[in-house]
Amino acid sequence: MKRALWSFAIAAGFAAAPLAVQAQDKVIRVGVVMPISGPASYFGVMGKEGIDLALDQLKAGVNGYRLQVQYEDSACSPLQATNTVKRLLDQFKPHIVIGEECSDATLAIAPILEQAKVVQLNAGSVTMKLTESGYKYVFRIFPNAEQQSNPLAAVAYNTLKARTAVILYEKTNAGNDNADGFEKPFVAMGGKVLARIDFGRDVNDFTAIATRIASLGKIDVLPTFGLEGQQVRLSQALAQARIVKGGGGSAVQMGSIWLPYGYDQKAGQSSEGYVRIVQFDPTEKRKVVQDFIAAFRAKYGADKVPTHINAHAFDAILLVAEAVRRGATDSESIRDRFSKMKDVEVTTGKITFDAKGQNSDLSVVHFVETQKDLSWKGMNWR
Amino acid sequence: MSARTVGFVIAVLVVGALPWLLQAPYWRGILVLCAMNVLLAISLNLVLGYTGQLNLGQSAFFAIGAYVSTILVKTYAWNFWAASLAAVAAAGLLGLALAAFAVRLRGHYLAIASLGFAVITYQVLVNWEKVTEGVRGIYGVLPPVGSMVGLFYLVAGIALAVYVLIDNLVRSPVGDTLRAIREDEVSAASLGINGALWKAFAFGLGAAIAGLAGCFYPGFVGTLVPDAFNIIESFTMMAMVIVGGMGTMIGPVIGAIVLTFLPELLRDFGEFRLMVYGLALTLVVLFMPGGIVQAWRTLAGRQWHT
Structure with missing residues (x-):
């Protein structure tokens, strides 16, 4: 009897094996x-x-x-x-x-x-x-970089009536492409790029860069492309140098989807007036x-x-x-x-992926502006 | 047959068998990386272990080998071997040029100067965009041989040849000279040894070997960006030499093997991987200050006496 039970168990095991394999395969x-x-x-x-x-x-x-x-x-x-x-x-x-x-x-x-x-x-x-x-x-x-930067350039020139810009970007593939994506259409529309200033990911103090920017004359917009940690310090340095609105200046700092929600709180008052495009917006209904x-x-x-x-x-x-x-x-x-x-x-x-595999639907990408209380305000800009 | 010859034959057999023991393309890739790291560890050991020069700029010579060979192949359509020869020469000559200043420095001062050289080299790679493509990088770099097994045999074969060459060198009177300089440069000078000349020799040769390793890196990864040669790489090379046992021939080889495979074997630890890796390194330095080789010798000695 014992032997028969063992034989049955083994046979059942073998019979169940393909089912188990099939179940595992459906992964x-x-x-x-x-x-x-x-x-x-x-x-x-x-x-x-x-x-x-x-x-x-x-x-x-x-x-x-x-x-x-x-x-x-x-x-x-x-x-x-x-x-x-x-x-x-x-x-x-x-x-x-x-x-x-x-x-x-x-x-x-x-x-x-x-x-x-x-x-x-x-x-x-x-x-x-x-x-x-x-x-x-x-x-x-x-x-991609053009999808992010081209609308920034259009809004800068057409909506904000900006004619001069200083582009700030981290020296990486991504930063370069974003900077190019802003500069080309902005210049084509008639805008002038006063300077392109790049920085490595190891830069912690942006005081020197802010001081240089302050010496460049009247600047309308400052498109900036970098990771959050550096952008926080950059915004604070630009505010301290009284270049951007957050520091009492007149220039509008602009940014891309790179920055996560919560950046404004980290940057504090220096981020007031910061304009950027977002794809994911937690305030969206x-x-x-x-x-x-x-x-x-x-x-x-x-x-x-x-x-x-x-x-x-x-x-x-x-x-x-x-x-x-x-x-x-x-x-x-x-x-x-x-x-x-x-x-x-x-x-x-x-x-909706295009033939190159790039999502081509940017219908929810929109602009937000950081308010005095550091909240976002959605802007009806295209 | 001497013990060294037996060791060499065993090494050849092991190298020959490894790609067949580790058949997965991933592990074969790690073998190639390991062979490159062995070359780098040997190169730094010559400078640090045998001549006692605290060089933190070895990643720069690795980078020069990678960039010079790749630019000559991709931009000027040179043959890989001719480009590699030029890259090795470039790395060696730059090593000699740096040595002209470095030989006057010792200890921390040399470490800072060589670190500065690595930083300058990195900045040149990032900013000389017309030549290096900067951070945009160079893509689609092909290896000198088609298969991963072939690439491993090539790099490991060169590493073995370099090992034998340096082993013979350090066993010759030249090795005694280098060791004499490491132990006490003033006493060595009193024996008529020109310390500056021999330190420059070690620096230049070490740089050339690091440049040689660099020639194989772009083809292995397929891309070339400056970040691959940041200062952290110099510290990793130093860790290989220290963990294995500097001032010995086999030590840095063991260090390179351990520090190449350990991070990969620890991948199953997920986010704790680097903590485990760091802890392992700390323990080695704390309890085996002479590296794995010294620890082995100590253990073997105790065994012998008991």
């Missing part, structure tokens, strides 16, 4: 390559928050598929990102990779994923090269945005307001789920579903 593997260490680690930390929240909401699975995520630290470095992606491809065999945030690292992994025919979904890099290099497996929901904020607060604390980094990462997972909902089962079909997506609504707007 979409998502590799996440983000800077969890290094100077841009806040991208990775916030990105993980957004992704974890999205995964909580997709626990039941999509179309019978479970989303399995593996996070890897790429430290914003091309070498680390390259190694990380190779490791993911070897060991995790992802159907899609989300990342990186820093443009240099993003550009380093793009050809590797292209060769492996694995989709790369980017939600944080602005460099033009990413979607201008002919990659077939690259998709980006984040507005769309249901998807308010639902996201409620879920975010429920998970991470009632006093927390999600940033665009949280939102972009959250949206990236929602997009993968949407592709699976539309029948995607592997990398090739995810690519196919992405390329056909049109007006898919997420917290950062609507997603």
Whole structure:
């Protein structure tokens, strides 16, 4: 009897094995390559928050598929990102990779994923090269440098009636492309760029730069492109030098989607009058945005307001789920579903990928101005 | 057959077998990186370990090798090997040029001067955009050989050859001269040794070897940006030499292997990876100040006596 029971158990085990394998197979593997260490680690930390929240909401699975995520630290470095992606491809065999945030690292992994025919979904890099290099497996929901800077130039010239500008930008691929994206249309419209001033990510004191700017004469706008920590110090230095409105000057500091919500509180009074474009706006009334904020607060604390980094990462997972909902089962079909997506609504707007893989729908991108009480005021500028 | 010959044969066999033991492309990539790091550790050990010069600018020579070879190949359509030869010569000559000033300095002063050189080199790479492309970087750099296994054999073969060359050098009277300078430059001078000349020799040769390692980096990663050669890289190289055991030939090789594989093996620790890595390094420095080699010798000695 004992032997018979054992035989039955073994036979049942063998019979159940294919079912177990099949159940395990119904998985979409998502590799996440983000800077969890290094100077841009806040991208990775916030990105993980957004992704974890999205995964909580997709626990039941999509179309019978479970989303399995593996996070890897790429430290914003091309070498680390390259190694990380190779490791993911070897060991995790992802159907899609989300990342990186820093443009240099993003550009380093793009050809590797292209060769492996694995989709790369980017939600944080602005460099033009990413979607201008002919990659077939690259998709980006984040507005590229031109999409961010061209509206800034148009608003500066047409709405704010600015005729002179000083462009301040970090010396990176992203900063360069943003600076170019502002300068070309602004100059073409008749504006004059008095100076282009770049700075490394290691610069902490912007007093010298602010002093130089103060000597350049009347400046109407100061488009600035940099990470939050440096932008806070830059705004404070510009205010101290009485250049920008926040310090009693007349120049309007302008910025891009780079800055997370909450920047104004960190920069304090110096950020008054700061004009910038935003893609994710926590004050937006769309249901998807308010639902996201409620879920975010429920998970991470009632006093927390999600940033665009949280939102972009959250949206990236929602997009993968949407592709699976539309029948995607592997990398090739995810690519196919992405390329056909049109007006898919997420917290950062609507997603429609163009032929190059760039999200072309900027309908929710809008301008905000920092008020005296450091709150945002949405501006009806286009 | 001498112990050294046996060791060399074993090393050749291990190098030959490694890509077949680690077949995943990811691990094969790490092997290539490891071979490059071995070259860098050997290069710094010659300067730091054998000549006692606290050089914090080794990342600059690594960068010069990478940029000179890549620019010659991509912009001027040079053959990779000719470009590499020029890159090694450029790194070596710049090493000699720096040595002209560095040989007058010792200890912390030399460390600051060499650190300054690394910072200047980095700034040149960032700002000389017409030549280096600055932060925009150079993309689509191809390796000299098509497969990862081939690249590993190439870099590891060169690392082995360099090891044998430097091993013979430090066992020759030249090695005695360098060690004499390291121990006491004044006493060495009293024996008729021109300290400045030999320190410059070690500096130049170390720089050339770092430049040689740099030639393989862009093809391995596929991109070349200045951030790859920031000052942190110099400290990583120094950690390899110290953890392995400076002033020995095998120590820095072990250090390079450990510090290349350890961060990768710790990836399963997620965000705690760097904490574990830092803790491991601290423990090594605290409890094995002479590095892994000295600790091994101490343990082996105790075993022998008990």
